[in-house]
Amino acid sequence: MSAADWEATAYLRRRHGQVLAEASRRSRAARQVRGRVFGALAALGMAASLFPLLDIVELVAVHGARALSAAVFTQVTNGVSGGLQNAILGTVFLVALGLAVAAPIGVGAGVYVAEWSDARTAAALNYLTDVLVGVPSIVVGYFGFIVFVGDFGWGFSWLAGSLALAVIMLPYIVRATELALSKVPLDLREGSLALGVTRARTVHAVSLPFALPGILTGVLLAMGIGIGETAPLLYTASWSNYNPSLALTHSPVGYLTYVVWTFIQEPFSTAHSLAYAAALLLMAGVLAINLVARQWLGRRGEHAA
């Protein structure tokens, strides 16, 4: 920096000081208005995002509560009337078996990605996991139809439906496990390894217990997603008016989401009632699971991390 530079610019600076102060004064009101307008737009975006949730909850709660009766739980569907016992049990059956398949595989895969694979393999597996999350569920459903129903010859069945659901739920569990394990403090892990404890034992005795809240959160969220799915089940579990049996194959299974979809399009009020009742049960189940996962386990998980 030269003194000449300084001198050369001194006059300009004084002039620009006035120009800028003047411009700033003149534009002040417009700037404040602009700030308010965009602030209001942000608030509007917030309101527009919340309104549907509140409206959906209200719609389903009001119509659903009116439709709920003991019969909903004690009777099976009969044409477009009756109860939902078959659908409730079917949803439970399908999700339970789906989780029984997806949870161990997902947790194991997550453990491998977090604990053993090198950085490049981990990145590749994570990427594929994210991509699998993005595969449309109807595509998974059609895949299940081709392979489980057709090629394997199981027909519309509990097993076919559950395996399709498992494919949907799997990536969420892998990701949650991997994420939870990656938050285990290094010194905790190294402390165990330094004692000469093997890697497998360290994972079991140190890392997994530490990561458990996070993993359970992931499993719960996957469960919520499974309960709410329809498309993967349409042509794997199909639909049944009867309670599910323990037969794994060749016996279609009913589920709640199917009732919402088909019965609301029927021109009968009994059908509409059942659709709203099913929607209420689904919402209650999914929201309860989400709340538990996010609030209780989520907080514990964060706390531990």
Place this chain on the structure above:
Amino acid sequence: MRGERADRLYRAGVGLLAGAVPVALGAIAVFVLVDALPALRYMGLGFWTGTQWNLGNQYGGTTASQNGVVAAAGATFGILPYILGTLLTSAVALAVALPLGVGAALFLSEYAPPRLRLWLSSLVELLAGVPSVVYGLWGLAVVVPAVAGGIGPWLSAALGFIPFLRGPVGTGLGLLSAGLVLAVMVLPLIAATARDAMQQTPRALREGAVALGLTRWEAIAGVVLPTARPAIFGAAILALGRALGETMAVLMVSGGSINLLPTNLYGPVNTLAAVIASQLDAAFTDATHMALHALAGIALTLFVISLVVNGTARLIVRREGAA
């Protein structure tokens, strides 16, 4: 020694399980492709450029052979209307959800007091957990009547000089309703991702902007939005991926048109995902099985689109929350 062997066994075990994800992806690709091949050979490129979906003569027992593949006489499977319907519904959804989602993210990240922020964030994330059939139900009960009786006529009157926005509005079952329901479904994804990105703006940059005498909005527009822009872009593509593949909600409010190219914003449409779900019953009746293969062709098309879109999005946004 024994410990080491157990270690290796354990490692091999979980390594095998880790193969489940690539195997699932690969199996979906291979089985759907193989199942789709007869239809693709029967139709050739016309599968994607044709506009007519027709199972052919199902009663005469007559069959036609084309490119060495047998189908019912007169059968033709063109899915262009469904491709267009998929793109259009998703475009409407993004056009609505992107500004609203970014606005909500701005509110959560920049304007809301901390306590309120936590509450509102949880509520928005709950929105992501609502089953898609329930969105469809809400769409039928609330959105479709609103489009038929309010939004549609109003838009048509106000912006009718644009041909695509001109009525008739019809029953409300159609493109706009499907787009609006999809918008609500992808809103939480956009809002949550954008909010996280905005909150990662370094404090030093915010302070630097404020210290220049900028208003809060100017600091946001000048520093926060540019920082979050890549993530918002990624979230938009991710949302696009979700909208493209959504089945049930669209199926319930889109009007389910067949062989019809949409002529305005309100008319019935159909999407790739919804066609698969709605046409399987009919496809079973095709004794030549060609209709089933054609549905597999749709599934394949949708799979490839979702791979491209999600693959791109995931390269931009690493690791968004489990929602």
Place this chain on the structure above:
Amino acid sequence: MSTMWTSAQLEAQERPAGGDAAKMAVRGLSVFFGGQRALEAIDLELPERQVTALIGPSGCGKTTLLRSLNRMTELVPHSRHEGDVLLDGRSIYGPGVDVVDLRRRVGMVFQRPNPFPMSILDNVTFGPRRHGVRNRRLLQEIAEESLRAAALWDEVKDKLHHSGMSLSGGQQQRLCIARALAVQPEVLLMDEPTSALDPISTGKIEDLIRQLAEDYTLVLVTHSLPQAGRVADRVAFLLQGSLVEVGAAQEIFTRPRDRRTEDYLTGRLG
């Protein structure tokens, strides 16, 4: 809001800006974060076109004092203050004061260089544009003069469209100074501006500070006593949120009146 008004403050508010008056004056200023008191009843004058250095051990409140001069302390949730700060004799906390204009007139340079992720030119014109300057030629002029004033022009004039992040640390800090100068401030607050820089860059910034004092009123927070000795006209020593003593740099360094100042200068404190 200010809760304590002394007659001296009321008088000061009415006094027109005069040539010999302090550019800024701190009157009985206390600042609280939550329940914690960060500053206690500070009285300090900042003479026009002089460099005042705030020194003291870490946690003494010197950065808080600096940030309360352009109301940046308000960005911290649950902060409040008592007392007042005057700019040209007028309260900066008074009703009707536009904080946006205040921050334009009282600029700030931070501990770590924080250029915006945009081109060098855009960094400098960012402020003026927001303040309503639209004329491209004028913006260009302001950019050049600000970069010259920050002693950076010769180094960047051929790459004005390169990212501000591509510069070296010292250059980045001078870019931040240019950015602050571009909105034509009267006072420049500097919060340990060389703490992240190497000795050569530090030297350049110190030369620049002396140069800037010809036109601007500067307040410098520094943890380096030699730096305060090299660039400051006046030095204020703070300890545990209180102002221990203030005076001409020469005086403070050679004949401190307070025992605690002497202890700090000789390294027995902090």
